[in-house]
């Protein structure tokens with residue numbers, strides 16, 4: 001059960017911010033639910049090229065941590081998985097529930113904090129986050145929680161802004177990162193990077209690659225891959241903060257794949 005009173009302050013801040021932003025994510029959610037062509041991230045990197053999903057999801061118990069409109073879980077369901085989604089925003093989940101009904105694909109959707117999921121240990125075979133817990137939850141809380149939720153041999157995959165993008169994003173930004181143009185200058189220290197609170201009261205979390213690898217290993221994961229997404233020539237994005245020219249030179253997004261040690 002979700003109780004707003006018991007949530008950490010930054011989780012309450014992110015709930016308020018995401019309830020505001022939810023309307024802007026409806027159209028993208030509708031498009032993603034309606035398509036069988038899985039694509040990832042802000043330049044729509046095709047799954048057929050990047051192979052981020054496991055080959056066999058049939059019958060697998062999956063959890064999407066920070067599912068938003070839950071289109072990723074809808075793709076997993078179409079591949080035979082038994083998904084669960086958890087999200088911190090009632091308004092995002094309202095869209096997800098409507099799209100479930102419209103597409104006739106139903107699975108549990110929980111309102112809650114992905115750092116503290118109300119499921120027993122070792123409930124899932126696969127955990128995934130596309131810009132959900134991956135950037136909006138404290139990695140020192142949500143990655144141990146993902147390890148707890150996964151069965152031995154279970155896999156975790158998460159996609160979010162790259163470290164390179166975040167250190168080239170100016171600190172004096174107005175609003176959230178979505179509105180802050182990335183530069184070609186190192187704008188903030190890498191050492192000590194962890195929390196980033198934006199002017200709308202939302203907080204993101206980004207840590208260095210070395211810290212990420214140590215954290216994953218300490219939580220019992222074997223790191224399988226760090227995929228740096230490079231968009232194809234001619235790829236487009238609706239997000240104003242980065243150009244294709246930038247994204248063809250440095251990764252805008254990074255994808256981590258890890259397996260819980262048996």
Ligand SMILES: C[S@@+](CC[C@H](N)C(=O)[O-])C[C@H]1O[C@@H](n2cnc3c(N)ncnc32)[C@H](O)[C@@H]1O
Pocket residue numbers: 011014015018025029065066067068069070071072086087088089092112113114115130131132133136137
């Ligand atoms: C950019 S969306 C990503 C989800 C999905 N890919 C989408 O675009 O709808 C980020 C989501 O993370 C959720 N979120 C933020 N903090 C969270 C937390 N502590 N626990 C669970 N979800 C959280 C937000 O409510 C939001 O729906």
